[in-house]
Amino acid sequence: MSRLSEFLSPESLWGRLDDPSENAGYEDHPARKGFFTDTSVCIGCKACEVACKEWNQVPDDGYLLTGMSYDNTQQLGASTWRHVAFIEQPLGPASSGAGPTAAPTDLGMPGSRPPGWEREVTLPDGADGADGADGADQGAASGDSGVRWLMSSDVCKHCTHAACLDVCPTGSLFRTEFGTVVVQEDICNGCGYCVPACPYGVIDQRKDDGRAFKCTLCYDRLKEGQTPACAQACPTESIQFGDLDELRERATARVEQLHEQGVDVARLYGADPDDGVGGDGAFFLLLDEPEVYGLPPDPVVTTRDLGSMWRHVGAGALALAGLGAASFLGRRR
Template structure:
């Protein structure tokens, strides 16, 4: 890649190589690594199979020796959030994985029971055919079906497909209850605002395409904290420096997987080469859609999004903000060239006003 000056895009806004914003095929190469750098790695967090066990949180704390904190990030404090099973509360300096728990319900009109009414069978077959008796559908799916109940899944209505095959959904009278559980983590953005705004160079892009803080460099200016559009990175108050997920940089360099992905018992957290994970996620999304899970969507997968695609992306079952994720994050540095131009305009105005104020005043009115 031919780059003339590292100064140019941020100041001029002329950014044909997408160094501030937009898709970037080789993020490590752009950061200056030689051609033979390792492939970009990432996390694919499939929340549809997350069981909320928090093994990832524990493994992360253990491996990275993170201190204890409460749901509001207060160090060495034990506190319950008082809102759900989630007492981690948020990502922060001491929690680099955070499992969100959302209990949801919705009203459902259960199909009228048609068992024992032979006449009604033919009528209802079009719509509720397979679910004539709820027990029947159950028997097919959990019976000795070679295809694992796929035929049953494809032929029942969406609601029933969800309740039948989604382990996180259950019935209670006319209400349906489901638990959304999602293990959140640093997104290791293609265009990482924290990295862009760091004045000391403490935050850097690794050869794996991840974003890591060098703790011997960070001087605790705190600029990365409000710059992150996801609210990931935070400062340890007593220490002064900032901390966030390193995607276990130390393990990666030794050929190991990150602690959280290793500990995850359901393969909700998958680690690997990013392009491979993306293909896997696309396939998983297609399967879920086929099974009638209409609300499934990928988050952070799109390279055309506001951060140029995330290194850690998610399969969600509801809108991102339900999980505490921003619906349309944009790296703040996208607008930086325009900001600099307006700042220069303001500075020129100061000099202009001062000049005209002095030249417009008569000198020496002293008596």
């Protein structure tokens, strides 16, 4: 195998990315840092959004209220590095089948009950439906109409296999000693290659100069031993920061706790190191399918076939060169 083929092999590209800092050349580095976001205790206060903007001097996006949602930022972008998603699902009438219907998952979060939505709910044995203490919606016993609110503070996932790093031609994107991925705005040339490379649609370009921006996991704060601004500001500890291995253990225990309480829908997203991106540096506890939160169900690093593609390009180039040489020699004869 040639040195180029060896370099472009999947084993070379991804082989040691269970430790991305070491793979990036940091021989002596701290434990990998990350976020665990427990959406079951998010109250949608947006303190994380404000703290992120204030600390990182991120400009505002204007007010995007559509009249259909309390979510005024809508999505992650160049000027929204933290986005608190509001998933407001009307609880439709289960008997008639008219309108959307969602299973209640009440953990004491705020809810609204617009007129015209009613549903039938069977309470678990022993539940009185008085105040949602047994996991039943507050309006379940009376048959009141309602809306299920799911909230989640979304952020860059700081992937183990980060396609944005592979496609950046200037080195603006780099892996830090903490295992996170950071954009250096003074080096970014605005080419935009990283935008379609991200499997989560996180990276975005600012319209005024075209440069790319995203969450840095407060790299400047990490270097000083401080907690990222969003986690520091979160009043319910929905956003938890720390060593990634410890966070995964904590998240697993939390899911088991919720399952014991009857919240069977709780599941982890992005915590599996064997998924299509090698696990995320920022992962989530969700109360529904990933698609409900606007997350891809099976994210895959978009450059996973890069080595194979270049090998095929090289083989094709050699074949064309051979054909050209044969044609030239044939004409001479």
